[in-house]
Amino acid sequence: MNASAELLIDTASGPAHVTTPAPRATWWELAAQDPDICVTQTPTWLDCLCATGSYRDASRLYAFPDGSRIVLPLVGRVRRPRRLDAQESWPAGWGIGGPVTPEGVGHEQARAIFDDLERLPALRVGVRFRPQGAELWQRAAPGTFRLEPHMTQAVDLDGGFDAVWRDRFHTRARRDVKRAEKAHLDVEVDRTGRLVPVFQELYEQSIERWAAQQHEPPVLARWRRRREFPTGRLAEVADRFGASCALWVAWNAGEPAASIVVLRHGPHAKFWRAAMNRDVAHPVRATPLLYRLAIEEACEQGCRIFDLGESAPGSSLEHFKAGFGAAGRPSPRYWRERLPVSSVERGLRTAVKRAIRFRDA
Template sequence: MLVDHDALPYQSPAWLDSLCALGWYRDASRAYSFADGHHYILPMVRNRHLPARLCLAESMPYAWGRGGVIASATPHVSHLRAIFEDLASLPYLRISVRPNPRHAHLWAAAAPPGVTSVPGLAHILDLDGGFDAVWAKRFKKTTRTRVRKAERGNIVVERDTTGRLLPVFHQLLRTSFDRWADKQNEPRMLAHLRGQQRDPMSKFGSIARHLGDACRIWVAWVEGKPAAAAFVLQYGNVNDARGAIDREALGASGANDLIQKLAIEEACRSGCRFYHFGETGGSTSLAHYKQRFGATPHPHAEYFLEKLPITAVDTHVRNVAKWTIGFKDT
């Protein structure tokens, strides 16, 4: 079994199983061995129903987290170049690779001239030193104050690993669609259509079934009402996969800060090395929120090997749509 201490929950066999169980994809992972003893696995999926020459192969698909290689040691640039060459030889219409942001510099050095790269920004919290160090040295003072206030308040926090709280989490997520739409100047109906396509209930149900205890759903109740929730994956390292709030129920309680603190504290107790807050994109408010907990920005890129300029066309269409509705990244 290949052990990679930097690996993310998205690269686990259970994650791949949860994705393929929904019937849209099948496993298309690649394995690599090199003469110097280094071994790599690239978790990847492709469309289950189309021939390879019409397929998009992805590591991982949009809204299904990150992929990239699982490695027996820190990846070598020369090995990543060889992996890029292998991927370019495959018949797929397009191959996308979204690597671990902590290895962004290695992938950037290995990327061949013909590959399409799209820049991104993720935030990661270093858990070195345990929770006492994270709390005292990395949490911002304002965040510690909010958490202390929340701990004194009338807040009940539940942590679920059985899927029991999934309906509560998903309802809060749907409530968040309206808030995000208003902030981004997007029609609410469009926001719900996009959100339902990206994050249907069936997706989270499959994840919960296949990851078991590694899938933790945190819900904070304020005066008996669900106010904040976090869908956290803890499989080796941690990824805060989704968060959602009900602004009205939340008020000034700080319930969302409290459940974030509890999830980070649990990750420290479990011996996790990093807490990945996930993709931030161009949202300044989201970046500020993550940085309040001590997470640091990690610029990175996603890579696309294409037979046709799909990424360029997709980006143009999205930009035109955003311009048409006056979409705002906030």
């Protein structure tokens, strides 16, 4: 781990201390006190990111004059000059980052954090905020930061599983679950990483299916998906999260049909990944059964939220998740760049999609 550096920044209420990387003991202390903490705002998540990608810990601890403290999870790129660095919370595909704020956050503090990020020499700085407090961060964001809308869907587990099943699951989801139960599928839940190879096999099959749906050459699809989710990443996450990483697998007549990965920290359970052999899983509705069992377990473990992750508004994925009672909430990303790198990257991706007649799922 890098040695921490300390500096002072000016705020409207006086000088604040910044320590980077944030001391782990303090980060865990604040995470334990934050009632809205997400799995992806923990040091363990940052460690998984750094262990499976070219990233380094760039987290920041802010100590304000009134005694309040805020940790901002953040990573930078390894082996990049400071002015070509990208410091983000988090990079694309890693979900919600944003500040850990056990005592809440005021407008002055939020603006001070944005001002501090603006002063960083990095080429790009981006922060994906959790839904709680999103409006405050929007009011505090300076004009140099651009808004990138995102939506995350989550199931409110208040009242326990009976209430969730009765009042929040849609009729179609309950029907699919009952159909799966009649099919007498075998379901395993692994908290040791033993079933990681089974998930990886199903994930490879999913890549082929996604490629066909999106009119994408299989070679390109495999390269892109493995770059986004490289072999070894799930094993690393399972190892670091231990019993807090549940890998669910449904078997149909001895053949793996579907699998989902669910992570947990405190009151927050997070669906992370899914894969299936559609020909085996869909006729017996294996995936809805796994969602139902994972949500039930989260209720039994005392979780308040079951986070089903990001969805595009109006998409089939949003519709599917809504069947389990997941409501959409804004989870904005704010970012700034010193050069228009992202615009160039988007232009290149668009050109490639047009060339191959790519269809967004």
